[in-house]
Amino acid sequence: MKTEELMERIHLPEEARKLMRTERISEKEYEIWREKFDKDIRQFVKEWKELEDCYVRALEFYLRLAADTYTEYQKRGYPDEVFDQTFYDITIWCRECYRKHGVYGLDELWWLGQSVKMNLFRLGRLQFEPIVTEKDMKGKELAVPAGTKVLNVHIPEGEPLGMEACQASFCRAEEFFGEEYQAYVCDSWLLSPHLKEILPETSNIIQFQELFEITDVGYPYPQAEQRIFGEVLEDKSRYPQETSLQRKAKEYILSGRDLGIGAGVFLMHGR
Numbered sequence: 184m185k186t187e188e189l190m191e192r193i194h195l196p197e198e199a200r201k202l203m204r205t206e207r208i209s210e211k212e213y214e215i216w217r218e219k220f221d222k223d224i225r226q227f228v229k230e231w232k233e234l235e236d237c238y239v240r241a242l243e244f245y246l247r248l249a250a251d252t253y254t255e256y257q258k259r260g261y262p263d264e265v266f267d268q269t270f271y272d273i274t275i276w277c278r279e280c281y282r283k284h285g286v287y288g289l290d291e292l293w294w295l296g297q298s299v300k301m302n303l304f305r306l307g308r309l310q311f312e313p314i315v316t317e318k319d320m321k322g323k324e325l326a327v328p329a330g331t332k333v334l335n336v337h338i339p340e341g342e343p344l345g346m347e348a349c350q351a352s353f354c355r356a357e358e359f360f361g362e363e364y365q366a367y368v369c370d371s372w373l374l375s376p377h378l379k380e381i382l383p384e385t386s387n388i389i390q391f392q393e394l395f396e397i398t399d400v401g402y403p404y405p406q407a408e409q410r411i412f413g414e415v416l417e418d419k420s421r422y423p424q425e426t427s428l429q430r431k432a433k434e435y436i437l438s439g440r441d442l443g444i445g446a447g448v449f450l451m452h453g454r
Contacts, residue, residue, distance in 0.1 A: 184253040186246050193271045196278065199242065199287035207240050213247060220248070220296065228292045238280055238288025245273055245289055248299045255301065265359070268305040269298050275341055282413070303337070306359055307352035308344070310337040313364065320368065320448050322396035327366050327448050334360060334451075336369040340410070344373075344387040349394075357451060366450045369395060372407035374445030376400060381431040395447030407432065407442035 190200045208216070219227040231237055231244075249270045256266045276291040289295065297303040303312045312335040320327040327333065334356055338344065353367070372378075374392050377400075382389050408415045411432050412422045419437055424430045435442065 184250045186250055189246055189250050189253075189270070192267050193274050195274050196281075196287065199277055199281075202239055202287055203243055203246060206243070207236070208243055208247070213244070216244060217248070220299075224293060224296045224300075228296075231292060238284055238286050238290055241289040241292060242273070242277060242280075242287065245292075245295055245299070249273060252299050252301065265304055265306060268307070269303070269310075272298055272305065272310075272339065275339060304359065305339065306355040308339075308342060308348040309352035309356075310339055311335070311352075311356050311360070312337060313360065314368075316368065320398045320446070322398045322448065325366075325396045325398075325448055325450065327368070331366065332364045333366045333368045333448075334364050336367050338369075338371060338373060338391075344391050346387065346390050349391060353451075364451060366448050367395075368446070368448045370444060370446045372410055372442060372444050374447045375407065375443045376445060377435075377440070377442045381435050382428070392445070392447070395449050397445050397447045399446040400443050401446070402441050402443045405441065406444050408436065 186203060187200075190203060195203075216227070216231070219230065231241065234240060252270075253266055256263075272295060273289070276289055276295060277287055280286065280288045280290045283290065297312065298305075303310055305311075314333060314335045316327055316329050316331045316333055318329050342348075356367075373388055374395055374397060376392075376397055378386075378388060378392065384390075405415050408419075408422070411429055416422060419433070422429065422433045422436070424433055432442065
């Protein structure tokens with residue numbers, strides 16, 4: 184696949200496409216960095232971020248990686264629709280890079296690398312990552328022991344979290360991955376039980392949360408603030424109040440409370 188076709192398929196902004204029509208990475212450089220990427224992605228990210236013009240160059244590099252990955256998709260018989268949806272993540276993070284740094288490029292290199300390595304697939308509204316649980320997950324009714332093959336659920340930004348769309352994604356996941364996996368797991372601020380203190384039962388977020396049995400709640404970092412407001416500020420009073428969720432979350436946080444991050448599980452159909 185040519186980069187131009189890829190940019191069209193993932194709906195990359197036109198201004199970003201114009202930047203990509205000027206080559207910054209030679210074929211030799213691409214192969215050197217591709218080897219680093221394949222060998223140790225964390226070390227790759229560390230070295231890449233020391234480059235001049237690293238964001239724009241990262242967009243070019245990851246577009247080329249994605250184009251190469253398409254060949255493997257074809258070999259495995261994966262649908263083009265899955266490829267397009269999965270690598271639309273490049274567009275999401277390109278826009279986020281522009282918002283944060285004022286340039287069309289990429290900053291979220293490790294995460295996007297999971298799609299390139301085919302450890303992550305977007306199937307409709309949700310993303311799924313096949314993993315093996317490292318520890319027991321126990322709720323009041325469900326228990327998933329360590330060593331179980333599960334699908335880790337991730338929720339991309341940018342679209343409403345409608346239940347119909349989510350249920351369609353879960354159905355597609357079971358078709359795509361087959362019967363090898365036993366349950367869905369999720370670790371996200373969206374599963375924090377504290378959200379029930381600020382959102383109505385009819386909220387899409389609460390309805391999504393209700394699909395899972397919550398097994399743990401932690402407070403390692405303010406993920407909710409990052410997602411709801413776009414960044415974490417020291418002065419919480421500066422958070423915007425443009426949406427109902429922002430207003431309620433800001434009031435909650437200014438009262439000295441932390442929404443936290445919830446972990447949850449639910450069994451796949453028929454298990």
